[in-house]
Amino acid sequence: MTASARSDPPHLKLAGRAWLRHYGPAALAGYIALICLAVVITALFLHDREKELTVVAAGLFGLVSSTTLAAALWIGQHRQLRYHRIVTGHDVHTNRQRVRAVALAQQWHLTWEDPVTQHWASASGAGLHRGEIVAVRFRDGEVAIASFCDPAVGFSLVGRRRCLQHRALLQQALQQQPSRKSG
Numbered sequence: 001m002t003a004s005a006r007s008d009p010p011h012l013k014l015a016g017r018a019w020l021r022h023y024g025p026a027a028l029a030g031y032i033a034l035i036c037l038a039v040v041i042t043a044l045f046l047h048d049r050e051k052e053l054t055v056v057a058a059g060l061f062g063l064v065s066s067t068t069l070a071a072a073l074w075i076g077q078h079r080q081l082r083y084h085r086i087v088t089g090h091d092v093h094t095n096r097q098r099v100r101a102v103a104l105a106q107q108w109h110l111t112w113e114d115p116v117t118q119h120w121a122s123a124s125g126a127g128l129h130r131g132e133i134v135a136v137r138f139r140d141g142e143v144a145i146a147s148f149c150d151p152a153v154g155f156s157l158v159g160r161r162r163c164l165q166h167r168a169l170l171q172q173a174l175q176q177q178p179s180r181k182s183g
Contacts, residue, residue, distance in 0.1 A: 012081040012135050012146040022148070023077055029070035036062035080160070083137065083144035084167060088174045092138045095174060099136050099143070102173045106166075108134065122166060132163050136170070145170055 014022055036059050043055035088095055096118075103110070103120045111133075112119040120134040137144040147163040 010083060011078065012083065012148070014081070022081075023074065026070050026073035026077055029066050029073055033063055033066040033070055036060075036066060080148035080163065081146055083135075083146045084171075086143045086145065086171050086174050087141060088143060089141050090174075092140055095138055095143050098173045098176075099138075099170060102169050103134075106169065122162070132159055132166060134163075134166050134170070143170070143174055 020027075040056055040059035040063060043052050043059060046052040046055065090098075099118065106122060108120040108122045110118060111121045116137055116139075118136045118138075120136070122132045122134065132147060132149055135146040145167050147166045149159040149163065
């Protein structure tokens with residue numbers, strides 16, 4: 001691996017509203033954990049020992065539950081943004097053509113493109129919103145793919161499953177050997 005390949009980020013970086021929307025569920029669970037912590041601290045100042053123990057127990061249960069939920073959501077959301085590298089052995093032009101062919105066949109919409117990266121949005125099937133985002137980075141002989149639920153739509157198990165399917169479709173197309181032309 002070259003030094004420049006090591007400098008590529010291992011995760012897709014979101015900014016602004018997209019970051020807030022993507023990590024919002026984890027942040028909300030973390031906020032609830034802070035409220036539970038405040039309840040526990042406040043309960044320590046109660047004068048009735050029985051009420052104090054009851055409120056502390058409930059607060060600790062909420063604190064542990066919501067902290068666990070926040071951590072699980074954060075890890076899951078962060079894992080979705082990880083690039084998965086596929087070694088193809090093809091040049092950038094060929095890889096771009098194969099990704100574009102899959103995207104057009106699946107009726108994805110190109111939302112952003114530069115010389116190294118393409119962002120595709122797949123239709124969610126519900127209304128006019130996008131459902132998933134597929135970010136693709138190209139390098140000679142290698143393609144990195146990140147597929148995640150569109151933060152504007154929100155996380156869903158169906159969307160997560162489709163993200164995995166998108167990545168599998170691209171991986172299959174990129175690893176196909178070129179067909180030999182007869183003649």
